[in-house]
Amino acid sequence: MRRTMLYLPGNNPNMLTRGWLFGSDGVILDLEDAVAMSEKDTARILVSRFLEQGEFGDREVTVRINGVDTEYWRDDLAAIVPMKRLDGVRAPKVDGPETVKILDEELSILEDKNGIPQGKLKLFCLLETAKGIWNAYDIATASPRVAAIIPGGEDLRADLRTERSDDGTELEWARRMLVFAARAAGVDPLDTVYSRVTDDAGLRRETEFIKQLGFAGKSVIHPNQIAIVHDVFNPTEAEIAKAQKIIAAAKEAAERGQGAVSVDGKMVDVPVVKRAEYTLIRAGLLA
Amino acid sequence: MKTSQAGTLESMDCLVTLEEAPSGAGVSIEITGASAARFKSAMEKKITETLAALEAKDLKVTVQDNGALDIVLGARVEAAYKRLKGAK
Numbered sequence: 001m002r003r004t005m006l007y008l009p010g011n012n013p014n015m016l017t018r019g020w021l022f023g024s025d026g027v028i029l030d031l032e033d034a035v036a037m038s039e040k041d042t043a044r045i046l047v048s049r050f051l052e053q054g055e056f057g058d059r060e061v062t063v064r065i066n067g068v069d070t071e072y073w074r075d076d077l078a079a080i081v082p083m084k085r086l087d088g089v090r091a092p093k094v095d096g097p098e099t100v101k102i103l104d105e106e107l108s109i110l111e112d113k114n115g116i117p118q119g120k121l122k123l124f125c126l127l128e129t130a131k132g133i134w135n136a137y138d139i140a141t142a143s144p145r146v147a148a149i150i151p152g153g154e155d156l157r158a159d160l161r162t163e164r165s166d167d168g169t170e171l172e173w174a175r176r177m178l179v180f181a182a183r184a185a186g187v188d189p190l191d192t193v194y195s196r197v198t199d200d201a202g203l204r205r206e207t208e209f210i211k212q213l214g215f216a217g218k219s220v221i222h223p224n225q226i227a228i229v230h231d232v233f234n235p236t237e238a239e240i241a242k243a244q245k246i247i248a249a250a251k252e253a254a255e256r257g258q259g260a261v262s263v264d265g266k267m268v269d270v271p272v273v274k275r276a277e278y279t280l281i282r283a284g285l286l287a
Numbered sequence: 288m289k290t291s292q293a294g295t296l297e298s299m300d301c302l303v304t305l306e307e308a309p310s311g312a313g314v315s316i317e318i319t320g321a322s323a324a325r326f327k328s329a330m331e332k333k334i335t336e337t338l339a340a341l342e343a344k345d346l347k348v349t350v351q352d353n354g355a356l357d358i359v360l361g362a363r364v365e366a367a368y369k370r371l372k373g374a375k
Binding site for chain 2: 011012013014017041042045046048049050053054
């Protein structure tokens with residue numbers, strides 16, 4: 001599950017030590033925007049040591065590297081790939097499949113060099129330009145490493161020559177496009193961050209909206225945001241009970257050789273069963 | 288003599304300063320701050336081990352500590368040394 005992935009500044013020992021304890025599904029150790037240019041070297045060393053020896057429980061651990069248009073990204077990868085606790089790389093400013101291929105090749109070289117199984121490290125691609133959104137499907141299918149695509153927030157707004165609004169109208173089409181591309185490619189659509197960290201109601205509203213669009217989760221920048229996002233994504237008891245009823249009815253129908261049955265007056269067929277299974281997966285009741 | 292620094296004085300961090308010492312002087316270590324009294328020997332061991340792994344010699348090491356864990360102290364010493372040597 002990737003309901004929440006918490007950004008942790010890569011040069012902040014306090015957050016790198018304690019960040020995983022707040023209960024997000026994943027953590028993102030950030031070497032990009034959260035780190036000043038003058039501290040890129042120290043953050044890289046600190047993050048690599050945490051990946052080598054630090055504790056992250058069962059969280060999915062990724063590192064946001066610097067963009068392939070910077071002088072830092074190769075050193076970032078060289079420092080983090082050999083470390084045992086890395087699950088994947090979050091790549092900023094991916095605007096086409098060629099960016100994925102560049103990263104894929106470099107990761108393959110480093111995996112080979114360090115005795116890591118080929119393809120172990122996943123790619124989480126941040127689509128932060130109009131071009132990136134337009135190429136979403138091609139990006140998502142450019143390598144088997146791609147595990148998720150994620151729309152940018154502020155960078156995308158800047159590229160679209162627009163401003164942040166309360167209801168996020170300016171990103172609505174990009175979000176819909178990204179969900180379609182991700183689902184068509186079989187990767188996770190994950191949403192951008194909600195930057196007003198004290199506006200719990202706003203975060204809840206936005207999370208309900210993106211869940212309805214089909215997103216699998218949302219990046220978060222403050223520990224207080226985790227419980228709200230989980231609450232929205234976790235199925236209610238009524239939803240779980242209904243899903244269990246549907247699965248049981250479908251199983252019974254299959255045993256009787258029937259294709260479809262009726263539950264509470266509504267037809268249960270394959271798509272309904274699939275949605276019920278997804279509900280139980282989100283509830284942690286089905287693998 | 289060249290010097291370099293890495294780290295901060297924020298909580299759970301430390302500020303490490305390295306200064307080149309004359310050839311043959313060895314490594315001298317001075318630690319002040321939050322954990323200095325209780326964990327001085329463990330911190331000295333970590334610093335010595337880190338510098339040995341980097342094949343560093345003849346340095347004056349000053350650490351202003353604000354509760355840095357072992358792993359952080361090692362990372363800051365490594366970063367300061369790489370800065371001193373002008374490495375990436």
